[in-house]
Amino acid sequence: MKKRQTRAVIDAASQRSYILKSTADEMQFESSGKEKLSHSLFGGTCTDIINHDVFTVFLSKTDGTFHCNFKVLGQDVICGSIPPVTKGEWLQEIRENNISFSDKKLWANRNTDRRF
Numbered sequence: 001m002k003k004r005q006t007r008a009v010i011d012a013a014s015q016r017s018y019i020l021k022s023t024a025d026e027m028q029f030e031s032s033g034k035e036k037l038s039h040s041l042f043g044g045t046c047t048d049i050i051n052h053d054v055f056t057v058f059l060s061k062t063d064g065t066f067h068c069n070f071k072v073l074g075q076d077v078i079c080g081s082i083p084p085v086t087k088g089e090w091l092q093e094i095r096e097n098n099i100s101f102s103d104k105k106l107w108a109n110r111n112t113d114r115r116f
Helices: 021-026 090-096
Strands: 018-020 033-037 050-060 067-075
Touching (some): 018 021, 021 050, 021 067
Parallel strands (some): 018 067
Antiparallel strands (some): 033 050, 050 067
């Protein structure tokens, strides 16, 4: 099984989960089927019907304390650029709410002014 560290947003209330097609190709995932759907976007815009490949993904925390399998849909683009996490007082609130960022250690020593 191939492994790759990724940045992921886990939203248990989301109706679908997605993986970049390029990542699925790199990981040599095989499609287990197709799913056709239209996306309803913020502002009321709807996309045309898109035919997505369905993949099964194994996800785990970098420290091995959590893992699961779930179905994801292949997508060319998921979102725009997301900058790395930066140091700040807000991290204490994030920790208090038991939310973690896998890349905070990688970027914590960088002197950057990137914001979400």
